[in-house]
Amino acid sequence: MTSCPKRIVHYMHEYLDGDIQEEAKKELKDHIETCKNCRQHFAELKKTIALVQSASHIAAPAGFTGRVMALLPREGKKVGIERWFKNHPFLTAAALFLLLMSGGFASFFSQEDNQFAFTKNSALKVENETVIVPAGTVVEEDIVVKNGDIRIEGSVDGNVTVINGDRFMASAGNVTGDIEEIDALFGRIWYEIKMVFQ
Amino acid sequence: MDLIVQRRIKQVVKGDQNAFGEIVELYKDKVYQICFRMLWDRHEAEDAAQETFLKAFLNIHTYNQNKKFSTWLYRIATNLCIDKIRKKKPDYHLDAEIAGTEGLNMYSHLASGDQLPEDEVESLELQASIHKAILLLPEKYRSVVVLKYIEELPLQEIADILELPLGTVKTRVHRGREALRKHLRHL
């Protein structure tokens, strides 16, 4: 071992990387044939590679993609609408026709429609685009929240509709009527159509 | 596959999350594998892999579409893992627990049955030893070894991922191999 030139080990690695010069390769071969230590060293390196390559391949755990998707920020509404139009061309045409016929077109696409809006009721509190039904209060009216969330801590004697938002219900919260969350454009269009025909 | 990936990425750039879901499906195993081999712990690996995809999604506009997507994605993953390794206590990877039962527990999630046949236990032990040897590598050697021998990427691609000169990558592969040899030659 003492007399082995350092370049021999270097050649081993070049060989293993598959970029060794012909001359070096010959020198390595000749040396390994005569030197037991270097022969062993080379064999150990090859064994090491084989072992590391045998490390079992591990797949991502079940449900991984879903958990990643849940981390993503909320999708811009524009994309959602575009994709929906693409996936439901017939329904889109039908719905647009109805909207155009009914004159709801302008309000449906107007800027105002993207804004936070809710049923005006003096019992309701508002914080950061979240409508709150405070604990201990009873709202005797249907509540509609657009582009915002609702948190129900008290009672609502009527229906609650949330469009493009989430509903949070405290354990003491209570709604006597129907609760509807309309997030997808599909539901949104039906809601708008329902409104038009009401 | 590259063509599909490029098309999906164009959709992601426009903000389409469904398209991104397909990207995650395509690369989740590779990314998780890199993280797992770098970090040892499967919970940490999942966190790092999720973070990788979240970062990729948020920074998709910085990806140059003329370059290979996987290179860009794996760079995010390796950088994240290297960061996490550096933040850990320096003696972490020497922790005795790693060699013992903890390792077997970790591999046991791979097995389907409750009772393992003898030779399977042996192979799990061998797997644990190999994994431990990889973990004993300093992080700069670990990343090249994982990319070369687990992900089986060419040296030039590894250089692109790690943003290092090819020569540096070669030197690290050589040193990494020598270090692994010391741990694995008696197996």
Ligand SMILES: [Zn+2]
């Ligand atoms: Zn020799």
